[in-house]
Amino acid sequence: VEQILAKVKREQKIKHFPDEYIQEYRSKGEEFDPISLVFNSTYKALEPAVEENVDGGGYNVVIGKKESPIFVDSRLKADYIMAALRGKRAKKNEKLQLLVPKSDAIVEAILKELEDDKTQAKSPSVAELEAEINELVYKLYGLNEEDIKVIEEFLTRF
Helix, strand or coil: CHHHHHHHHHHHHHHCCCHHHHHHHHHCCCCEEEEEEECCCCECCCCCEEEECCCCCCEEEECCCCCCCEEECCHHHHHHHHHHHCCCCECCCCEEEEEEECCHHHHHHHHHHHHHHHHHHHCCCHHHHHHHHHHHHHHHCCCCHHHHHHHHHHHHHC
16 A cells, blocks of 8 residues: 555656656755746647757757747756656646756756656556555455455446
8 A cells, every 4th residue: 555655646746747856956945947938829738849959059948839949058958848848738828937957967866866756656557556455455354266256346346
């Protein structure tokens, strides 16, 4: 049960990236650059892309044809913004503010933590953990195959 709760908490943390990831650094007084966006279109799922700036001095994160690109000075920060926006919904005229760490070292640490969380979230699944718990409960109560079948049929209906 604790593993399931930890897994759900980790999945929520990933879903709300970067909010929970930056809290620790904000409490330490680290500096962040605010990036404010107002969407000109509605998006079911944002698919940002990174383009190297034409003059070679930084990167543009491109969201859509109607949106202004977001300029950042490093590839790490561009990856951070992409991770923060990818898959998110956005409505026309919706405002969004992202806080991007000024330090590339902090951006790198946050992205590494995100990747570690994603890896841990993949295995084992909640369904696998629930099945493991069910097996332990069946053994605890000494249930036979017929009893287990009745219980599982009941659970599939409800």
